[in-house]
Amino acid sequence: MSTSTDLAIRTSGLVKTFGSFRALDGLDLEVERGEVHGFLGPNGAGKSTTIRVLLGLLRANGGSVELLGGDPWREVVALHRRLAYVPGDVVLWPALSGGEAIDLLGRMRGGLDEDRRARLIDRFELDPTKRGRTYSKGNRQKVAIVAALASNVELLILDEPTSGLDPLMEEVFQQEIATEKAKGRTILLSSHIMSEVEALADRVSIIRAGRIVDRGTLAQLRGGSRVTITATLERPPASAAELTFVHPHALEGNRLSATCDPDRITEAMAGLATYGLADLTVSPASLEEMFLRHYDGDHREGDLDNKDNKDNKKDDDDNDSTAGSAGRRRRSGQNSTGQDLTR
Numbered sequence: 001m002s003t004s005t006d007l008a009i010r011t012s013g014l015v016k017t018f019g020s021f022r023a024l025d026g027l028d029l030e031v032e033r034g035e036v037h038g039f040l041g042p043n044g045a046g047k048s049t050t051i052r053v054l055l056g057l058l059r060a061n062g063g064s065v066e067l068l069g070g071d072p073w074r075e076v077v078a079l080h081r082r083l084a085y086v087p088g089d090v091v092l093w094p095a096l097s098g099g100e101a102i103d104l105l106g107r108m109r110g111g112l113d114e115d116r117r118a119r120l121i122d123r124f125e126l127d128p129t130k131r132g133r134t135y136s137k138g139n140r141q142k143v144a145i146v147a148a149l150a151s152n153v154e155l156l157i158l159d160e161p162t163s164g165l166d167p168l169m170e171e172v173f174q175q176e177i178a179t180e181k182a183k184g185r186t187i188l189l190s191s192h193i194m195s196e197v198e199a200l201a202d203r204v205s206i207i208r209a210g211r212i213v214d215r216g217t218l219a220q221l222r223g224g225s226r227v228t229i230t231a232t233l234e235r236p237p238a239s240a241a242e243l244t245f246v247h248p249h250a251l252e253g254n255r256l257s258a259t260c261d262p263d264r265i266t267e268a269m270a271g272l273a274t275y276g277l278a279d280l281t282v283s284p285a286s287l288e289e290m291f292l293r294h295y296d297g298d299h300r301e302g303d304l305d306n307k308d309n310k311d312n313k314k315d316d317d318d319n320d321s322t323a324g325s326a327g328r329r330r331r332s333g334q335n336s337t338g339q340d341l342t343r
Contacts, residue, residue: 225262226285
């Protein structure tokens with residue numbers, strides 16, 4: 001088990017309630033320094049509520065939370081200078097250009113790497129001279145991503161960061177996160193794109209109904225999960241019942257789709273070889289399959305967030321702000337456009 005000094009994020013028994021609704025129900029989350037940690041769950045599982053607590057936008061009702069060795073509720077300003085946040089729906093200052101927004105966010109975090117800023121603007125094909133009000137959703141995301149990756153911070157908290165990006169820009173994002181990972185930057189990545197998390201994450205935590213229900217490396221999560229086999233047989237059996245060494249899903253002509261227990265792969269390969277193999281693919285369980293294993297038969301996806309959204313609209317508005325500056329604005333009296341509401 002990791003010690004407190006090894007952890008960038010640690011929550012223990014974290015509880016957050018909204019009236020009688022328990023959004024977080026004893027959540028235990030640990031993110032080690034220098035790792036990319038995937039944070040997975042459907043709408044309503046508690047991901048966004050967890051992130052808001054980590055950012056100091058919500059105060060927990062119970063349990064403990066530690067972020068970069070500090071208390072995110074009491075030390076929000078100091079901690080926000082050490083982290084960068086990218087939400088899934090970025091709101092920019094409408095009168096500022098993209099470049100000005102990037103620089104402003106950078107100053108809030110203690111500075112930008114100018115060379116990295118220029119390179120990232122080029123990589124993401126962003127026009128930094130346009131005003132925030134003219135940007136599409138995808139370009140607003142690019143502004144927040146560039147600002148986050150160019151910042152000299154210890155921790156990146158990314159909540160559906162590629163929402164609105166086209167596939168080419170998603171690939172650029174993955175390449176840049178891989179670069180940050182190689183540098184040892186700590187990243188908490190919440191995403192519905194399983195392939196993105198599977199490609200980038202060192203470890204994964206799966207949340208359901210406000211609790212972590214599974215965690216570990218991909219190899220640990222796979223555990224005894226069956227592998228998937230697809231094969232083209234030169235001499236197909238009379239029926240799938242002959243294939244006692246696999247769990248057939250379908251046998252159509254000479255095309256077989258099946259699964260196999262990990263400890264029977266050698267037996268399965270030997271058994272299938274007797275029918276002649278024209279083509280064979282063996283795949284371990286994907287992250288998506290492991291994720292769905294925790295939600296099979298559960299059709300309530302989105303119910304909890306709908307209630308959360310209905311009862312806590314103000315909290316959702318906070319989540320739309322860019323790069324973690326909302327906590328600071330909440331205390332200074334500014335809204336998401338940077339306007340001073342105290343005047």
